[in-house]
Amino acid sequence: MKKEDxxxxxxxxxxxxxxxxxxxxxCERCPFTARCMNFAMTREYSDDPEASDLNNEKFWQSLSDIFKVTRELVEETAREMGVDLDNIDFEESAREEDIKDKITENHECCQAAKTYYEMVTEFFESEYIPALQVVDKEHIANTAELQKSDILDGPPTLDEVVEIIHGYQHFIYVKLMRAVRGTLGNAEEEWEDFPKDSDGSAKVALIAIDRSMAAWGHMHQFLPSHQDRIMAIIVHLERLRNRTETIFPEAI
Ligand code: SF4
Structure with missing residues (x-):
């Protein structure tokens, strides 16, 4: 794909x-693929199996092409905006970035999101795998039959529930980091008429929290004997949700 394309x-x-x-x-579950430029661009490459194969030279060639085009676009945009890409005080900006990184990492929402993904890892390592050795397989099948999820087309199987939990396990942390980080810069003040990036990131983190809570609710029905541990995770998510809503009221 060329710059002009x-x-x-x-x-x-x-x-x-x-x-x-x-x-x-x-993307597989997204209703907005037709309205997403990122999807259109990635489809261009993924439609070609060779360009999606890590072991094929064509993959690396296409990656290199994207890099060149991106660089050209950055240089062109910088010229148009009068930004000198060579004039950066690296030491000063690195110091500032370090301070912002520390503030972000220590923010209560980011800390709680980190605790969440650690709780998930611990659950799957210490409870889930041993539980599957003794779980009543018939109970799992019956439960799946009875379930109707509002985020899935059909009844969620245990595998789907696990997929959702893992899909959002680190995502919540990443999006909350972005949301908190976004409140520390000056960029947003320059775009007052537009919705804030930090609110958008917090919003998508909240959606991921909701879906994760729903998935844990289903997990509870699959593994009722692990109620205490699962409920502790749900309560943690609920607290994280409440704090995020309080700190980012525009994201609700
Ligand atoms: S990148 Fe996001 S918005 Fe675009 S198609 Fe994928 S899920 Fe949808």
Whole structure:
């Protein structure tokens, strides 16, 4: 794909600007693929099996092509905006970035999101795998038959529940880091008329929390004997949800 092709694609008014920054990257289940420029670009490459194969030279060639085009676009945009890409005080900006990174990492929401993904890892290592050795397989099948999930087309199987939990396990932390980090810069003040990036990131983190809580609810029905541990995780998510809503009221 050439620079001109990307620019032409970007002119398509059907695309929602920046939608890929506020989604869960679960393209297989996304209703907005037709309105996402990122999806259109990646499909261009993924339609070619050789260009998606890590062991094929064509994959690395296409990656190198994307890099070149991206660089050209950055240089062109910088020229248009009068930004000198060579004039950066690296030491000063690195210091500032370090301070912001520390503040972000220590923020209560980010800490709680980190605790969540650690709780998930611990659950799957210490409870889930041993539980599957003794679990009543018939109970799992019957439970799946009875379930109707509002986020899935059909009844969620245990595998699907696990997939959802793992899909969002680290995602919540990453999005909350972005949300908190976004409140520390000056960029947002320059774009007062637009919705804030931090609110968009918090919003998508909240959606991921909701879906994770629903998945844990299903997990509870699959593994009722592990109620205490599962409930502790759900309560933790609920607290994280409440704090996130309080700190980012515009994200609700
Ligand atoms: S198609 Fe994929 S990248 Fe685009 S908005 Fe949907 S989930 Fe996000």
């Amino acid at each position: 990307i620019k032409k694609l970007a002119e398509n008014e059907n695309f929602i600007p920046g939608i890929y920054n506020y989604c869960d990257r679960w």
